[in-house]
Structures are given as structure tokens and as C-alpha cells.
Amino acid sequence: MRTNDWQSIVIAVVLFALAAIVPFIANGYQLSVAVTAVMYVGLATSWALFSGPTHYISLASGAFFGVGGYLVATGMSDYNLSFWLMAAIAPLVAAVLAILIGLATLRLSGVYFVIFTLGLAEMVRNLVSWIQNNFLGSRGLYVLTDFTEAHIYWMLLGVCAIIFIFGWWLGRSRLGFALRIIGNDEAVAKHVGINTAWSKVILFMTTGFFAALIGAIIAPRYSYIEPNQVFSPELSFLVVIMALLGGTQRLWGPLVGVIPFTLVWEFINSNFSNFSTLFLGLAFLLIVYVIPRGFVGLLQTWGEKIRT
Amino acid sequence: MTIGRTLLQVNGATKRFGGLIAVNGMSFDVKEHEVMGIIGPNGSGKTTMMNLISGELRVTSGRISMQGSSLSDLPPHQIARLGIARTFQLVRILPSLSVIENVIAGGAFGHAKKWGSGARFFAESLLEKLGLAEQMYQPVDALTYIDQKRLELARALASEPQVLLLDEWLAGLNPTELQVGIDLISSLRDEGRTIILVEHVMDAIRSLCDRCVVMNSGKKIAEGQPSEVLSDPEVVRAYLGDE
Numbered sequence: 001m002r003t004n005d006w007q008s009i010v011i012a013v014v015l016f017a018l019a020a021i022v023p024f025i026a027n028g029y030q031l032s033v034a035v036t037a038v039m040y041v042g043l044a045t046s047w048a049l050f051s052g053p054t055h056y057i058s059l060a061s062g063a064f065f066g067v068g069g070y071l072v073a074t075g076m077s078d079y080n081l082s083f084w085l086m087a088a089i090a091p092l093v094a095a096v097l098a099i100l101i102g103l104a105t106l107r108l109s110g111v112y113f114v115i116f117t118l119g120l121a122e123m124v125r126n127l128v129s130w131i132q133n134n135f136l137g138s139r140g141l142y143v144l145t146d147f148t149e150a151h152i153y154w155m156l157l158g159v160c161a162i163i164f165i166f167g168w169w170l171g172r173s174r175l176g177f178a179l180r181i182i183g184n185d186e187a188v189a190k191h192v193g194i195n196t197a198w199s200k201v202i203l204f205m206t207t208g209f210f211a212a213l214i215g216a217i218i219a220p221r222y223s224y225i226e227p228n229q230v231f232s233p234e235l236s237f238l239v240v241i242m243a244l245l246g247g248t249q250r251l252w253g254p255l256v257g258v259i260p261f262t263l264v265w266e267f268i269n270s271n272f273s274n275f276s277t278l279f280l281g282l283a284f285l286l287i288v289y290v291i292p293r294g295f296v297g298l299l300q301t302w303g304e305k306i307r308t
Numbered sequence: 309m310t311i312g313r314t315l316l317q318v319n320g321a322t323k324r325f326g327g328l329i330a331v332n333g334m335s336f337d338v339k340e341h342e343v344m345g346i347i348g349p350n351g352s353g354k355t356t357m358m359n360l361i362s363g364e365l366r367v368t369s370g371r372i373s374m375q376g377s378s379l380s381d382l383p384p385h386q387i388a389r390l391g392i393a394r395t396f397q398l399v400r401i402l403p404s405l406s407v408i409e410n411v412i413a414g415g416a417f418g419h420a421k422k423w424g425s426g427a428r429f430f431a432e433s434l435l436e437k438l439g440l441a442e443q444m445y446q447p448v449d450a451l452t453y454i455d456q457k458r459l460e461l462a463r464a465l466a467s468e469p470q471v472l473l474l475d476e477w478l479a480g481l482n483p484t485e486l487q488v489g490i491d492l493i494s495s496l497r498d499e500g501r502t503i504i505l506v507e508h509v510m511d512a513i514r515s516l517c518d519r520c521v522v523m524n525s526g527k528k529i530a531e532g533q534p535s536e537v538l539s540d541p542e543v544v545r546a547y548l549g550d551e
């Protein structure tokens with residue numbers, strides 16, 4: 001390992017430790033914002049592991065997140081199963097779903113893939129609502145646990161740590177290299193011996209897995225859950241916007257996008273909630289036109305300017 | 309290097325695109341350590357033939373095999389892993405990767421499966437061999453056209469291929485670069501590599517190929533040593549109006 005790597009590890013451990021003490025010093029409101037932030041850090045970082053190198057923009061995060069929340073809710077509410085069991089099953093179900101969606105859609109390119117994932121996410125939401133209403137009784141689901149906000153925060157932080165370690169490994173692995181080649185030129189990727197379909201499906205599955213795990217862990221926060229609420233398409237867009245704002249070329253990119261965006265988003269939602277969708281649209285346009293490579297790209301450009 | 313056993317066999321390979329038969333019942337063998345040329349007028353099906361061998365396209369009928377095992381039903385990545393490497397008629401560099409990563413990409417997954425410091429070392433030695441030592445740390449978009457072609461060749465060689473497919477690798481080079489390019493392929497030939505090359509440059513065919521196959525409208529119209537084949541009346545007729 002090079003000294004650079006050791007530096008990064010030390011910085012990561014220090015930041016993680018600082019993040020872990022937040023519940024001891026934050027008030028109730030601050031902690032709830034912090035929970036939202038770590039949730040999006042996990043979602044955006046795992047999203048970028050797949051979409052960053054391959055440039056396949058997935059709008060399916062909401063669907064996987066919803067599967068996580070819904071399975072925990074239905075398992076606990078209707079079948080008296082434990083939270084832990086459901087939180088373990090949910091990401092596996094989402095992973096299987098991601099494999100199926102991946103096999104069906106990853107042959108599509110560019111904008112077709114985006115639309116397809118959005119459509120599929122909506123389909124999952126409607127399907128689950130329909131099953132719930134017709135077969136399981138159209139009542140809401142209760143997720144009653146002894147968890148405090150701080151417990152949820154620490155669990156999410158732990159998931160984030162796993163995502164970062166996985167991402168760090170991926171960046172050094174053949175699989176991660178394969179994804180970068182696929183993002184550059186898929187024809188070349190095939191002819192240098194990369195099983196492109198499989199590589200994409202594995203990573204898409206990983207993002208689905210983590211999104212569902214995060215959805216499962218955060219479910220107790222809401223206590224009362226309806227399918228229409230946990231499968232929110234807005235969440236998919238937020239994940240994409242935050243990841244792009246930070247920049248997807250670096251593992252820590254989405255993190256630097258999520259934190260400021262969550263704060264602004266909280267502020268807008270509590271003061272101008274009528275305008276939140278408008279804000280989302282504007283933010284998206286601004287990012288695409290003004291900082292297409294996100295904060296990471298900006299920092300790199302400044303770095304180069306300073307050096308010359 | 310003496311020419312060895314048969315490595316690649318093409319048997320009645322045919323490719324249809326709707327009503328167009330781009331490759332029509334092509335058959336030929338390629339032996340170990342042999343440099344085989346495929347020539348023919350524009351649109352005669354040479355690139356399509358290369359695409360059939362590398363798995364980019366599937367044969368409509370016929371069979372392509374390497375050392376007895378069939379390639380015709382395999383996807384391109386599996387064909388690459390068996391040891392067939394290629395370059396593209398329109399050069400394809402991986403733009404967001406560094407020069408050295410472009411070469412490592414060729415060896416990491418395919419036939420060679422080189423990774424880590426061994427892969428880096430091997431990639432550096434290939435770049436040096438192909439005359440790209442000075443460009444090793446330049447951004448890829450600063451490379452000249454011939455250097456891009458060299459880089460693509462280095463990527464193909466990084467997999468330590470059993471058969472190397474070069475589709476008009478010399479096209480677009482100026483006369484000085486052309487001589488450099490011919491010398492480079494000639495040095496690969498002296499190493500005993502097995503190469504199939506598609507070329508329009510007749511000097512290259514004459515000086516590099518042990519044997520060549522002439523295609524016209526998807527069919528093989530001649531096969532043999534370059535000097536014989538190029539004086540074959542049917543070949544001359546196929547080229548008239550084209551050259």
C-alpha cells in the first residue's frame with residue numbers, strides 16, 4: 001500500500017469516528033437531519049459504484065429502497081417476524097429483483113435504460129400496492145421497534161462504512177476496472193474478454209442490495225408504512241441529483257454532494273414545501289449544465305489551475 | 309519461424325444482413341506462426357469476416373473453430389479468452405483511461421489474465437517495444453494517430469494472443485509512418501506470431517504475408533502466395549475500377 005492509501009484510510013477513520021459521535025451532541029432536529037443525510041450518503045455512494053463508471057443512469061433506487069421498507073413492514077406487521085430477520089431477507093430479495101431487472105434492461109443503452117428503470121420502479125410500486133390492497137387487506141403496516149433515532153443512525157452509518165470498504169476494494173479490483181472499460185467503450189470491453197452483461201448485473205445487484213438494506217433499516221423511523229409512500233420515485237431522483245452534484249469519479253464524491261444538498265433540501269421542504277419539485281428540477285438542470293462533473297470535477301479543475 | 313499446425317479453421321462461413329450476403333461460404337485455414345492476409349475491394353466483406361472470427365457477429369451458417377473447438381457459437385469475450393485479439397478498422401482507444409491502463413485493459417481479462425504489478429510491468433515493456441515509451445504518461449487525447457494505432461496494437465498484444473486480427477491497421481498512415489508500421493508488424497512476424505491482417509496496402513501484403521485470401525462480394529476468389537495471387541487475372545479484374 002502506498003502512503004496515499006494510508007492517508008485516505010486515516011482520514012476515513014477519523015471522519016467515521018466524528019460521524020459516530022453526532023447523536024451525543026446533536027439535538028432532536030439535528031439528529032433527524034443527520035439520519036436523512038447518512039441514508040442518502042449510503043444510497044448515493046452505492047448508486048455511484050455502478051452508475052459512475054458505466055454511465056448507466058439508474059432510476060430504480062426508489063424501487064429497491066421500497067422493497068426493503070415494505071418487506072420489513074409486512075413481515076413485522078402481518079407475520080410477526082423479527083426486524084432483524086426481515087432486514088436480512090429484504091436486501092436478498094432486492095438483489096434477486098435487481099438481477100432480473102438487470103438482465104432485462106442492461107442491454108439497452110443510454111436514455112432507454114433510464115426510462116426503463118423508471119418504468120420498472122413504478123411497476124413494482126403499483127404491483128405491490130395492488131397485491132397489498134387485493135390480497136393482504138388494504139390496511140397500513142406498523143413497524144414497531146424499540147429503536148431510537150440514534151440506533152437507526154448508527155446502523156445506517158455502519159452500512160455506509162461497508163459500502164465505502166466495498167467501493168475501495170472495487171476501485172482496486174479487476175471488476176471495477178472492467179466497469180470503467182465498459183463505460184468507455186463496450187465493444188472494446190467485450191473484445192478484451194470482459195463478460196460485460198455479467199459485470200453490469202453484479203454491480204446493479206449490489207446497488208439494489210444496499211438500497212434495500214437502507215430502506216429496511218430506516219423503516220422503523222416511520223412506524224406506519226404504506227406502499228405508495230415507501231416506493232417514492234422522488235427518492236430515485238434525489239439519489240441521482242446528489243451523486244451527480246458531488247461527482248461520481250471518486251468514491252467520496254457523492255458524500256460531498258449529499259451533505260450540502262440534504263441541508264438545502266430540508267430547508268426548502270420545511271419553508272417552501274410547495275416549491276420542492278420545482279427546486280429539484282432546477283437543481284438538476286444546474287448540475288448538468290454548470291458542474292457536469294460535480295464538486296469532484298470542480299476541485300480537479302481548480303487543482304490543475306493552481307499547479308500551472 | 310517454420311509454419312506449424314493448423315490453428316484456426318473457417319469452414320463455409322456465411323453472414324447475411326437481410327437480403328445482403330456480406331460473407332458467402334468462406335473457407336480457409338490459418339496455421340501457427342503464419343501471417344495471412346485478407347484482401348479485396350471495398351465492401352467485399354473483409355471486416356465482416358474479421359467480426360465473425362472475433363465473435364462481434366454470429367455466422368448465419370458455417371463453422372469457425374480454433375484447434376478443433378468451435379468458436380461460432382461463443383460470445384466475443386469467450387473468444388477473446390481463448391486467445392484471439394483484435395484491433396478495429398476505426399481505431400478505438402479508451403479515452404478516460406491512461407495510456408498504460410489502455411494496455412493493461414487488454415491483458416487483465418482475456419487470455420493472459422495479468423493483473424497487479426506484473427501486468428503493469430508487462431504493459432510498460434510492450435509500450436517500449438512499440439515505440440511509445442515517451443508517451444507512456446501522456447494523456448491519451450494527446451496521442452497522434454499512429455500512436456493511437458500503436459496503443460491499440462499494444463492492447464491487443466497484452467493478452468498474449470494466439471491469433472492476432474488486424475483490420476487495416478496500416479490505413480491512414482503517411483508514407484514514413486507506413487514504413488514504421490510495416491517494420492513493426494514485420495517484427496511481430498519474426499517473433500512467430502500468428503496474424504490475420506486485412507489490408508489495402510499491397511506493399512504490406514507482399515512483404516508481410518505468407519499467404520493471402522482474396523475476397524470479392526463476400527466470396528473467396530483466390531488464395532495463395534501474394535505474388536501469385538496478385539497476378540491472377542480474376543483478382544486483377546475484381547480490383548479494376550476500384551484501384
Ligand SMILES: Nc1ncnc2c1ncn2[C@@H]1O[C@H](COP(=O)(O)OP(=O)(O)OP(=O)(O)O)[C@@H](O)[C@H]1O
Nearest residue numbers: 325328330348349350351352353354355356357397
Ligand atoms: N452490421 C451490418 N449491417 C448491414 N450491413 C452490413 C453490416 N456490416 C457490413 N455490412 C455490409 O456488408 C458488406 C461488407 O462490408 P465489410 O465492412 O465487411 O466490407 P470490407 O471488405 O471490410 O470493406 P472496406 O474495405 O471498405 O473496409 C458491405 O456491403 C456492408 O455495407
Ligand SMILES: [Mg+2]
Nearest residue numbers: 354355356397
Ligand atoms: Mg473493412
